[in-house]
Amino acid sequence: MTPRSFLPQVVGLFYATFDPSLGPIVQYQVPENLIADSTSEDSRSRSHSPSRSRSRQASTPDSYPSASHSPLDNYRSRALLNFVPLSEYVIPKKSLHGRLVTLLTTGLDDNADQAEYRIMGFPNVMTAPEEGTYTRNEYMWNLCFVFHASSSLEAFEPIVRKCARILRSAERDSSYLSKPSSSHIALPAVLEQLFEDLNSYSETSIPLDGFNSLELKLFPFYPNPPDCEDWHVPIALVDLNAHKDDNWDITAARVCQFIDGVNHVKKIAELADADEALTREIFRHMLYYQVVMMVDIFQYSNMYTLKPVISRLAADETIISECADYVTRRGFPRPEWPILLHLYSKLQPGITVHDWIEAHEVLSLGIDPRRFVSFGIIKGFLRRVNRWAKLVERREPLIQVPEQRKRVGFDESARVNSSGFHRERPQxxxxxxxxxxxxxxxxxxxxxxxxxxxxxxxxxxxxxxxxxxxxxxxxxxxxxxxxxxxxxxxxxxxxxxxxxxxxxxxxxxxxxxxxxxxxxxxxxxxxxxxxxxxxxxxxxxxxxxxxxxxxxxxxxxxxSTRQREEAHAIKKAEELEEDLIMFLDGSHHADEIQVKFGWSWGQLEKILGLDEVEDGMGRKGVTVVYR
Incomplete structure (x- = not known):
């Protein structure tokens, strides 16, 4: 399963407002060392809210909870983010009000190393219903969520929007933000509960002012599944048969029993006696819920190569511990990781799996070549080198007409049956x-x-x-x-x-x-x-x-019958060649062509004339691009 399917952790939350005399400031934050406001030491002390009890003492937007703070240097060393370069986008101009705004910024991590973060907020502005309600007759504010830069934030977009909508409603009903009351749940306490509940339970329920409450629940976001093609091979990431029940779709129940990591989609449809289009749609649903993943057809004529990410994953303890168990056949000792990593490094463009097996005596080590390749693809450090055929110059017909058997001629008039009639040949x-x-x-x-x-x-x-x-x-x-x-x-x-x-x-x-x-x-x-x-x-x-x-x-x-058979064979060969030429434009790789016409790579290689290659060109005018 990809990391995008997991809900990201909230690094922190902060509530920022526009102060009539200081400009944009951070009023509350969770955790305490999340963001530093360096406009002045006094503003930092007011924006810092170390405890829930102190924050409840605030009664006006211009009066902030007082708290002791560390010296300036110590505070800056502990803060993950600096508010000054972000303030223009946290409290933006009116053109961005009422819109979801996401920022990418650089800060520090817990070890004081440089790290990147994403800040998501929904800036709002409230106009005073009566004169004197707000200073300058406007109240601008923004509740922001902070995440790591690598996080997928699609699941949190509705959460941020809903928080802004509920807080705006609370402000309109009871001045919850601008004039907190002792009967209200203090906003710093709300931020703390949001931070803990969303990270721990992915849901929360927080009453605000007696009229409004935050009822939030995170749902995992699944990206749109990739296209499922006939030549893709599904690999089950969960035990589908254990999850199957009577309420399953009929086609899904029939095709899942043929998912073995070897059969491609078209073959599974044939084995399950199911429509190919319905089978592809079933696998798209499985891809959406990430219970299967698609790999290429394993053939000993395939070529593979390592991705640059192997330099990082080679030291991953999970990969090191799982690889030997996955790729070793029963009855053989498990090879050490350095041996397996060395074998992976020998998979290079231009070297087929068959040549790799023969050159390094892979079978004698008890390694299953198919599982060895599948493990690298599943973990993401191995990729397929595909063959893309392109017809450059048609030198001779691609499809040869099969030779017909010649009949031995003789005088039929010499054959007379028992009734005296001539018995003619059925032609x-x-x-x-x-x-x-x-x-x-x-x-x-x-x-x-x-x-x-x-x-x-x-x-x-x-x-x-x-x-x-x-x-x-x-x-x-x-x-x-x-x-x-x-x-x-x-x-x-x-x-x-x-x-x-x-x-x-x-x-x-x-x-x-x-x-x-x-x-x-x-x-x-x-x-x-x-x-x-x-x-x-x-x-x-x-x-x-x-x-x-x-x-x-x-x-x-x-x-004659032979002439009709020859004419039919010629017509069939011409139609087949026309269909094949459509796939020789450099945008269809070998797997697609093989599944489409039901040929192995050896057969396709001879049909395209690639068994005799000179200067990168086959004898029939077809070249192959490897990528």
Whole structure:
């Protein structure tokens, strides 16, 4: 969990007002040595309030509790802050009144060393309802909270605003600030209780004047969670299964059981059978409440390097005591911290985890490489060196079309089944090489059926049609076409010489008695000893040829199964390459590309041509930036 999730400690509080004769002064402060007002020794004594009893004696804004004070040098040595350079912003001009003001200043810590602090206040000004109520008819004041500079103050912003609002209401109702009464709780006592209760209990309840009271409660502030991506790997910081109950969201209950520090978000969604978008949203909620953290996908091809903060964390007792227990496998002795720190120092850009393991015999020491890397990332002293691929010059296609298996050709007409019909292969093919300039052939074959063989005039190309479904396989322009329409479905025009005529003949007994009016179809069927001849002639014209761009029937009937598979593979490769090129702009690292396309780094390296690199450029024109 990050330090931002914890509530910061209040270093001190002080109440400042504008004195008509002295200007801005500190009237009350907790603790006593918080801030020094060096305008004059007398003002310091009045601004110093060592006890609650003395502060209660004050009756007017110009009369302050008297208290003995240390000599000037001793007082300055004990004060953490100096009020003089801050007074202009603590009691500012009217343009800043009614606004939350935060200051960053330098002071001393308890050991008299230099330290930085943040001061948060909400300056106010009250105008006198009647003349003579306030000197100069205005009363300006500010209640300020002091924190260490490294603290996250978002949780205290509503507290400071509410304190200013309640005190303003108390001043308006009973002059609580300007004219304290013995029946009121003194303001110094209120500051002390605020200081102790907020630091100890994160809440407080303080009555002020019988009409108003401070009811405050601190709530931890959680920053907006970072974006959750498919390639992120969640690591549970608490036992999620122990906290799971029946009121949990269904998706959250399903995905949490697959959080093991290895599975990335997309894989978890697949294992849980959950929607990827919902899974990402679940992990964003977990990140918000800081019960998980995200790391990168661990691969032996990854590269890591140390952060500069290792110089400070290397002496951290918590890290030293936890590291060996976390990274050592069972059954092996725990290595000493100097050995582990030496191994961390050898993780450098350009050296993969696999090379690091081999070079330093990490496995023989009983160290789990994945947990070793995860520990450094969780503690914040180790970071990933990502690969960012960028296409600079496309020298050759990135995606290669897979080779199709070639079929062995043979004469299908030689195969005759037991019923006497030719048994054709379950494929569709179109052979242009054996046709004349004005002739085409079409072969339609259905697996598991007997077929007729239709041959084009003057060609060996054939058209196989099942006798039981010949009408179904006949192009619409041939079967039951209108007399006014052309052979390919277009209206016949003058000068068109395309003809398609089908004249089925009878059996051999009357084969010679019937002659077709047009010798355009020749078909031969062998059934026992009888044959039937039919001819099909297709004359290409300018208006309707058998080619992909023509106006004839669908060209897919003229492609073989192998040709269709090759065309599909080419189209798929082109689409895949277009998608891949979109990720090669230098803004997507390797993990994102790998998860998107389901490739390992070894596969991606070959696809991008990075297995052969010369002068920083792969053979396909892709370069990689490491950062």
């Amino acid at each position: 569709t093919y179109l052979n242009h090489s054996t046709l004349g300039a004005n002739e085409s052939a079409l072969s339609l074959k259905n697996p598991g059926e007997s077929t007729f063989t239709l041959r084009s005039v003057g060609s060996n190309a054939s058209l196989g049609v099942s006798p039981s479904s010949m009408a179904n396989f006949t192009p619409p322009s041939i079967h039951n076409r209108s007399p006014r329409r052309g052979p390919f479905g277009a209206a016949s025009a003058a000068g068109t010489n395309s003809t398609h005529t089908v004249h089925p003949r009878s059996h051999a007994s009357n084969a010679d008695s019937q002659t077709p009016s047009h010798h355009s179809i020749s078909s031969r069927r062998a059934i026992g000893g009888s044959t039937t001849n039919t001819t099909l002639t297709t004359s290409n014209t300018a208006s309707g040829g058998l080619h992909p761009g023509g106006s004839g029937f669908n060209f897919r009937y003229g492609m």
